Amino acid sequence: MKLSVLAPDERIVPLDVEPDELVENLKAILEVETSIPLNEQQILHHGKEIPNHGRLNAAGVVENDLLMLVSSTLSRQNGPGPSPNANPLALNSDGSAANPAAFLNHLRGDANIMSQLMQRSPEIGKAIVTGDIEVMQRFLRQQHAHQQHLRSQIDLMNADPFDIDAQRKIEEAIRQKNVDENWEAAVEHNPEAFARVIMLYVDMEVNSVPLKAFVDSGAQTTIISKDCAERCGLLRLLDRRYVGIAKGVGQSEIVGRIHVAPLKIGVNYYPCSFTVLDQPDLEFIFGLDMLRKHQCSIDLKDNVLRVGGGEIAVPFLQEKDLPLNILGSDGPPPKAVSTPVDSKTGKTVANEFAPAPVQVTSGAGGSSDLSLAQAQEAKKRARSPQDLEVKVTRLMELGFDREAVTQALSLCNGNEEQAASFLFGG
Template identity: 30%
Template structure:
């Protein structure tokens, strides 16, 4: 049978074992101690086994029992716990009633459900116990989570850290942050166990796939960190290029778009500039572009455009219900030999005129919102409290975890990887 053995809440010590069902508990524990360095010096009498929501206390009477005798099956998860040495102030063990509370609080699948449901139940029981033990034995983690999930911490602390009370609180059937945190925690631990087991055999197809994914993730994380350090401006929205100009004596703000084939005037600006009388309606049509289908009202063959102190003759297509008032396309830019000079932040019209691009404060607001929609959706990310709690449970500071979740768009795996990478470089 294949078993997954762990002794750590964080999953740092997780390894698979393939043993026979008739292996005695004494030999099984000896094999586990060889794999886990921290348990080498711990006597077997001070070890406990957590399996399927029950605690098996190791003693001379059960060391000779087999794994099958303890109802340990294929693909089960087992957690080894080293009991603290006996002192004058003993820590009370869980009573049978408390263990019964734990079992009752877990939703057990019906007998006719598939084997996968039983495996999921076993995983959830083990993870729930690991979560409880981690919060009970780590005051620092409890303090980190107190502001994010106060009810979860209270469920651990009340009634002298009773496991049954904790399980009764965190079972599903409500939409609280703590339930989301628990569900996500279980899913992440199950995925971590599966990856760990598959990667132990690098020659298998699944192991090769996971290794390739890990290498790809590391490369992406490296490029992300490199960009954040050397090119932080890549994550700042770029203001589109606008200039001031006058059409028929009326001042307007024009959007410079070298990717547009023709120059465009909105019908509202044409009316404001008193140019509707020059619209040739023989060119009416329905045009299709990036913004979808739009109504072309006609064409202005020539009108006077003033750039600084110089005048130029330009032609425009007039569109109805256009978001941008004026668009200078490639036809005008090529005709007047325009140069987009980004070094000097200006638009040059041949050798005769040049005008500076507008700063952010003068760009039309509706256009700024239109082009900044994608960035705004990322910048205004609302941090998922459950994911923040899971990062804090790993020991990260709340401020750093919150900032990284915003940066990664609430992708908790990417945020955790970036935080770990940052710690390793310190």
């Protein structure tokens, strides 16, 4: 164990001794180094004298500690103990210098002390050279706290092995040591784990309106906020029968569904359907339904989103390309699950393009399961001339003529969503 001893002549004596060395043996070594008789020596550690029969580790002395050697002859001349005013290197109980200015001036004027400090503790050496008292005092307090921690570890090792409280403290100390070692290993070998992970965003256009799309394979459906849908001019296509509650980490109200709209990814256009949420802090989530439909793959090696089996590759956006409101709202979205609700009766209905039967909160405020009889009845209503005309009208609003729309619905057995995909794909 390496120690430094401050002699009365203000000389620092470096020593290398065993941790359990007797203080009496230490004094014998110092007698040779300083010429002060053993019986006139007093060894002080943090202002407290260590008796001759004591051992260094039992007194709380640890590696790189600074001890003070006082001659009893000088002590009798100067009073009953060292005072901060008489010794510029005296320390307070918290480890800080009792007289910081005198501490700085004294150390700065001794080339031998400064050389040793710059080698062992460059931070405090630099603070002394620049005259930064605050940094020096903070460093001294930190060193003192570290030494106190080491001393507490020594006390635990010397504690009664049958003391339950001592064993609990030892267990906690071992656990904390493992945590600290694990943290140090992570800092050295896996520093990127401490960096912020930016979610996957790409540039897309919905109905010719550019936006930052959050690519999330964990979202069951593609989601657009009501405000974003309004900005994209799609609220006129909102089907309010598809209301419900989206549940996940939190929950949000589903205000409806937009069955098909043009989505531009790269240079190509793709038909896309959206679940509309009344959630202002969310803009657009490209979910698993559309990822599957358009055969997308998330390529993290090349940092791109590949669409259509690889025909289009769109790069994921860097942090600098994302607005602050998106960076502050990264997190898992609610899982959107909706079911059609009759706007007049408030009861759950279904048709051939409705999602699988699930329990959700309906517009009437209740939860219900879709029965087979209800599904069959809804399917008949969906194929009625009145409903067919509604589908034709909605598809014509997307820019297709009546003949093409009628033919597409006929080929798709009245499925509006499939017909829209057919029309866009054709």
